Amino acid sequence: MPTQLPILVQTPAHSQVGGALSYLSEQALAPGTLVRVPLGRRETLGVVWDAPMAGGPKIASDRLRPISSALDALAPLTPAWRRLVDFAARYYQRASGEVALAALPPQLRELDPVQLARRLKRLDAAGEHTPTGESPPPLTPEQQAALERIDAEAGPFLLFGATGSGKTEVYLRSVQTLLAREPQAQALVMVPEINLTPQLEARFAARFGAHAVVSLHSGMSNPQRLKSWLAAHSGAARIVLGTRMAVFASMPRLRLIVVDEEHDPSYKQQEGARYSARDLAVYRGRLESAKVILGSATPSLESWHHSRPVAEGGRYVRLHMPSRVGRAESGALPGTAGALPAVRRVDMNHQPRGAVFSPPLLQAITERIACGEQSMVLLNRRGYAPVLHCSECEWKSECPHCSAYRVFHKLDRTLRCHHCGHTERVPRACPACGSPDIRPIGRGTERLEEHLAELLAGVTRPDGGPVRITRIDADTTKLKGELEAQLAQVHSGEVDVLVGTQMIAKGHDFRRITLVAAANPDSALFSSDFRAPERLFSLLMQAAGRAGRDAGISAQSEMWVQTHHPKHPLYENLKKHDYPGFAAQQLKEREQAGLPPYSYQALVRAEARTQESAQAFLNAASRLGAEAAVSLNVTLYPAVPMTVQRVANVERAQMLIESPSRAALQRFLAGWHDTLHEVRQGPEGKALIRWAVDVDPLAI
Ligand code: ADP
Ligand code: ZN
Ligand code: ZN
Numbered sequence: 141m142p143t144q145l146p147i148l149v150q151t152p153a154h155s156q157v158g159g160a161l162s163y164l165s166e167q168a169l170a171p172g173t174l175v176r177v178p179l180g181r182r183e184t185l186g187v188v189w190d191a192p193m194a195g196g197p198k199i200a201s202d203r204l205r206p207i208s209s210a211l212d213a214l215a216p217l218t219p220a221w222r223r224l225v226d227f228a229a230r231y232y233q234r235a236s237g238e239v240a241l242a243a244l245p246p247q248l249r250e251l252d253p254v255q256l257a258r259r260l261k262r263l264d265a266a267g268e269h270t271p272t273g274e275s276p277p278p279l280t281p282e283q284q285a286a287l288e289r290i291d292a293e294a295g296p297f298l299l300f301g302a303t304g305s306g307k308t309e310v311y312l313r314s315v316q317t318l319l320a321r322e323p324q325a326q327a328l329v330m331v332p333e334i335n336l337t338p339q340l341e342a343r344f345a346a347r348f349g350a351h352a353v354v355s356l357h358s359g360m361s362n363p364q365r366l367k368s369w370l371a372a373h374s375g376a377a378r379i380v381l382g383t384r385m386a387v388f389a390s391m392p393r394l395r396l397i398v399v400d401e402e403h404d405p406s407y408k409q410q411e412g413a414r415y416s417a418r419d420l421a422v423y424r425g426r427l428e429s430a431k432v433i434l435g436s437a438t439p440s441l442e443s444w445h446h447s448r449p450v451a452e453g454g455r456y457v458r459l460h461m462p463s464r465v466g467r468a469e470s471g472a473l474p475g476t477a478g479a480l481p482a483v484r485r486v487d488m489n490h491q492p493r494g495a496v497f498s499p500p501l502l503q504a505i506t507e508r509i510a511c512g513e514q515s516m517v518l519l520n521r522r523g524y525a526p527v528l529h530c531s532e533c534e535w536k537s538e539c540p541h542c543s544a545y546r547v548f549h550k551l552d553r554t555l556r557c558h559h560c561g562h563t564e565r566v567p568r569a570c571p572a573c574g575s576p577d578i579r580p581i582g583r584g585t586e587r588l589e590e591h592l593a594e595l596l597a598g599v600t601r602p603d604g605g606p607v608r609i610t611r612i613d614a615d616t617t618k619l620k621g622e623l624e625a626q627l628a629q630v631h632s633g634e635v636d637v638l639v640g641t642q643m644i645a646k647g648h649d650f651r652r653i654t655l656v657a658a659a660n661p662d663s664a665l666f667s668s669d670f671r672a673p674e675r676l677f678s679l680l681m682q683a684a685g686r687a688g689r690d691a692g693i694s695a696q697s698e699m700w701v702q703t704h705h706p707k708h709p710l711y712e713n714l715k716k717h718d719y720p721g722f723a724a725q726q727l728k729e730r731e732q733a734g735l736p737p738y739s740y741q742a743l744v745r746a747e748a749r750t751q752e753s754a755q756a757f758l759n760a761a762s763r764l765g766a767e768a769a770v771s772l773n774v775t776l777y778p779a780v781p782m783t784v785q786r787v788a789n790v791e792r793a794q795m796l797i798e799s800p801s802r803a804a805l806q807r808f809l810a811g812w813h814d815t816l817h818e819v820r821q822g823p824e825g826k827a828l829i830r831w832a833v834d835v836d837p838l839a840i
Contacts, residue, residue, distance in 0.1 A: 143168050144204065147186040149179055150241035159236065160189040164206040172216030174244075176208040176252065183208050185249040187240050190222060211248075213257050214373065218392050220428045225388070227427075228420055233809055233833040234413040242412060243388030247366040263370050274346045276313065282461040286310050291317060293457055296422050296432035298402075298439055298447040301461035302480065302717075303685025307435045308340070310461075311398045312347050314433065315379060318396050319348070326372070327396040328389060328430075329381050330417060332404035333646065334359040335623055340400075341381050348379060356382035356389055384409060384417035387424065394430045397421045401646070402434035402443055403678055405838050414834045418443075437685060437719070438678035441730065444723045445737040481656065481687040481697035483715040485706040496583060496591055501657055501700050505596070508655050509636045512602045515655040516638045517588065518645060518683055522613040523547035524587045525580030528555060528566070532575035543786040548580050549615070550587070560788035585613050588659060589639045601636060612640040645683040656687045657700040665708055668783070669840055670735050673710055677722050680714055736836075740802045742809060743834045744816070745782070745794045753827035754793035755779040760824035762795060765812045774799040774808040790829060796840065809833065 146160035163177050163186075173188040186207075225243065229236040241249075251259065279287065283306050290297055290310075301307040315327045331340055334357045344353045354368035354377040371377035373390040380389050384407050399407070399421050407418040418434065425432035434443055434456070447458035464480065484504075491498040497505075505515045527545040528537040537546045539557040546555040546562065553566045569576045580587065589611045596607045610626060617623040629635050633652055638644060664676035680701070687697040701711055713722035731738045744761070748754040758779035769776050777796040785792060799805040816833075819825050 142166050142206065145169060145175075145207070146189045146191060147175060147177055147207070148189045148237040148240045149177065149184050149186040151235050151237045161186075162204050164204045165210070166206075167210070169210055169212065170216045172218060172222060174211040174214055174217075174248070176211070178205050178208060185241065185244070187217060187244075189236070190219075209253050211251070211253055211256050213253065213260055214370075215392070217373075217390055220394075220424075221388075221390055223427055224420065224424050227423060228388075228413060228415050230810070231806065232413045232415050232835050233813060239388075239413050239415075243385070245362065245366045245369040247362040248369075259366065260370065260374075263367065263374065263376065276316070276347065277309065279309070279313070280306060280461075280463070280465055282306075282463060283310055283313070286459040286461055287313055287317070289457065289459055290314055290431065290433065294431070296425060296434065296456045297459055298443050298456045299433055299435040299459050299461065300439055300444075300447075300719075301435060301437060301459075302464060303437045303682065304464040305437075305461040306465045307400070307461065308343060309465075311400070311433065311435070312343065314396060314398070314431075315344075315348070319378060322393075322395065324375065324393055325395040326375065326377065326391045326393045327379050327398070328386060328391060328394060328421075329379060329398040330386055330400065330407075330421065331381070331383065332401050332406040334383055336646070337381055337383070344379055344381060352378040354380055356380055356386040358383065358385060384415075387415075387417040387420045394424075394428050397425050397430050397432045399432070399434045401436055403436045403438055403440040404646075405675070408836075408838050414832070414837075416836055419836070438681045439719075439723075441674055441723055441726055442737045445727060480717050481654075481684050481699045483684065483699045483701065483711075483717075485711055485715065486700060486702045487706045488702050488704050491702075496588065496659065497595060498702055501702065502595055504655060504698065504700065505637065505657070506599050509596070509599055509601060509607055512633075513654040514630065514633070514636060514638065514650070514652045515657065516640070516644060516650070516653050516683070516686060517592065517657045517659055518640065518642070518661075518679075519583070519585050519588050519659045520641055520661070520679075521582075521584045522586070522615050522641055523556070523558075523584035524550040524590075525584055526582040527580070528578055529581045530570035530573060530575055530578045532577055533570060533573040535570050535572040535578075541786070541789045542784065544784050547584065550580075550590075551615075559784055562788075583660075585611055585639055585641060586615070592637065592639065596637070607636050608634060609637045609639060610635045612638060612644050614641070614643065617643070642679055645679055645686060650686050653687050654697045655700065656683045656698070657702070658683065659702055661701060662703050662705060665705060665710060670730070670733070671838065671840075674726060677710055677714065677719075681717070681719065684714075684717070734798075734800070739798050739800050740805045741837060741840070742797045742805060743794050743837045743840065744797070744831060745792065745834065746779075746831045747790045747792050747829045748827050749789075749791065749829070750827065751781055751785065751791040751793060753824075754791050755781075756824045757819060757828045757831065758793055758795040760822070761812070761816050761819045764815045764819065765808070768811055769797075769808060772799070772804045772808045773801065774804055805835075809835070 142164040145163050145165050147163050148160050169188045171188050171190045175186050176183055177186045225240045226236055229239045299307055318325050331337055337355050337357060341353060341355055354371045356368050372380045375392050380386055399418050402418050408416050422432050447456040448454040486498045486501055508515050525548045528548045537555050539546045539562055541562055542557055542559045544559050546557045549556055554563050555566055556563045570578050589609055593609055599607050612626050630638055658680055661676055664672040684699040709725050746754040746757045762776045775798045779793050779795045782792040782794050
């Protein structure tokens with residue numbers, strides 16, 4: 141008699157099939173086994189799941205369909221992996237099937253048992269870590285101290301290390317210690333962005349051998365991804381490097397998890413199950429008794445808060461590495477070679493009106509060029525100008541489909557909406573009144589680059605040649621390989637000034653840059669998003685970390701900030717490279733305002749053809765949840781339009797839910813889940829296009 145098996149499949153979002161489906165099987169298959177099952181008219185991949193708790197609906201066996209086949213050449217996914225999926229689904233309000241199937245490599249869905257067996261055979265048995273020639277450098281005292289505590293204590297650890305303090309070496313040694321003790325163990329190392337993986341992969345491969353390391357990220361082809369996944373799942377790969385999705389990698393012998401640049405917003409998934417890979421990493425570490433190291437020079441305020449002293453309720457072990465490698469003994473002063481750069485604030489209130497580059501900054505860049513050194517200018521807006529404007533009739537380049545302006549891109553003379561992608565040729569005359577007097581207002585990186593080229597036109601390099609300026613942003617790096625090519629130009633010294641968005645501030649190890657400038661960073665000081673100052677501080681600290689990394693270059697490095705608020709505490713702390721000071725000030729404000737990490741938030745977002753319908757759905761759900769909210773000490777705020785209210789002709793609204801207790805918020809959301817589905821089916825949900833819950837949202 142066939143057995144009845146609970147099986148997770150990819151169910152459409154919000155289909156309300158939260159749990160597993162039942163199928164019949166001739167063999168009893170262990171939970172975690174991958175299977176192929178019929179679903180509707182298709183056949184699909186599924187995972188045998190754990191028996192549901194007693195009391196669930198029993199379905200008569202004669203109405204169940206049998207599984208098609210079992211992919212039992214693969215070891216079952218471990219209980220810890222299944223717990224991770226169940227937790228993520230519950231916590232982020234999605235179906236376990238959606239989370240589980242999204243965590244598996246896409247190609248696995250297409251393979252039958254025969255094809256899979258062939259792939260497994262091809263997967264070479266290698267994977268032993270064969271240390272290649274590279275011998276590790278002697279540790280700095282700070283690295284030594286950090287490693288001793290990582291070895292002795294349970295963690296999780298927050299490795300608070302200045303840029304250039306050698307955090308990567310700490311990760312490498314932690315892995316090395318682990319593998320020396322347990323040769324079959326596995327380590328997961330996460331980075332925020334795909335383009336940071338090659339550099340890191342090279343370092344790990346040099347230390348542990350190329351066979352021991354695999355990467356997992358969405359930039360890989362499906363066959364590559366399957367290969368890496370199988371190497372991790374079979375235990376053949378010792379080290380998995382990846383972006384946020386790698387937090388779900390199947391690693392049966394996982395003992396160590398590293399989250400590098402743990403503050404980076406890219407760790408938050410922004411669609412489907414909106415999980416935080418950083419938070420899940422900590423949870424997974426606990427589930428699997430794996431050590432967790434979160435590393436950053438500017439930790440998220442959440443992680444910083446968690447690493448306060450134990451006596452004050454802290455849960456993470458804070459490890460501090462304040463010095464750049466090679467500078468600890470000599471006690472380098474800020475601004476000297478190899479040390480952190482000196483921060484210079486330019487008070488733009490005292491500069492020529494409308495100046496984009498203040499004369500002193502321009503002078504400083506000119507001097508760097510004359511010495512053969514590189515400068516980097518940051519501006520957080522791509523394109524030529526954020527809006528085109530008619531001075532006759534006040535027409536502006538609004539997007540017809542969004543509540544946003546289309547950005548003027550000069551190079552290809554287009555107006556492009558950065559929200560819906562709507563693109564048109566720039567009109568010759570005002571589309572409203574016909575006046576030829578239409579002008580760009582404001583500045584993006586493209587215009588900044590053009591302007592800087594004009595200002596530096598007379599300046600020459602040491603070799604007598606003209607100044608070379610390059611721009612790196614999402615527009616110049618659209619094609620595969622372009623970013624690498626541009627970065628190589630910077631590294632080789634072919635470029636004197638690099639202009640770009642935050643893209644250039646992250647992680648890249650530029651050796652010859654000695655001056656970094658933030659052209660116009662003030663807007664984040666007064667943003668409606670309470671996390672904007674945190675992001676700005678982190679960006680500026682990271683950018684400053686790009687400067688003066690090479691102690692061999694003689695010059696003093698500098699970080700320039702052009703601002704109308706030079707005395708703002710954020711810049712005061714930046715000048716002192718004082719992250720703890722900045723964090724203390726921000727946390728105080730957050731505590732007074734009852735914001736995270738002193739409260740917990742979730743957002744429900746709704747999209748509809750009209751703003752009224754979107755809000756009606758949220759308000760109806762709010763009314764039905766009001767009583768439960770009160771009893772749980774959860775606050776439901778009224779529905780409001782999102783900051784960019786309309787995108788591609790869809791109106792968007794959101795509703796904030798807040799509680800001083802994470803558990804209470806979770807309990808409320810769990811109970812409210814069915815209500816949202818019911819409202820969706822009812823009159824207030826009729827005009828709705830879609831809705832989604834975002835737990836621990838990063839942007840409000
Ligand atoms: P972080 O990730 O903290 O910004 P890195 O790990 O990139 O810093 O280290 C900065 C530089 O210092 C790298 O070039 C690295 O190879 C080098 N480095 C790290 N640790 C040591 C050490 N103990 N001795 C010599 N060089 C080191
Ligand atoms: Zn006009
Ligand atoms: Zn648009």
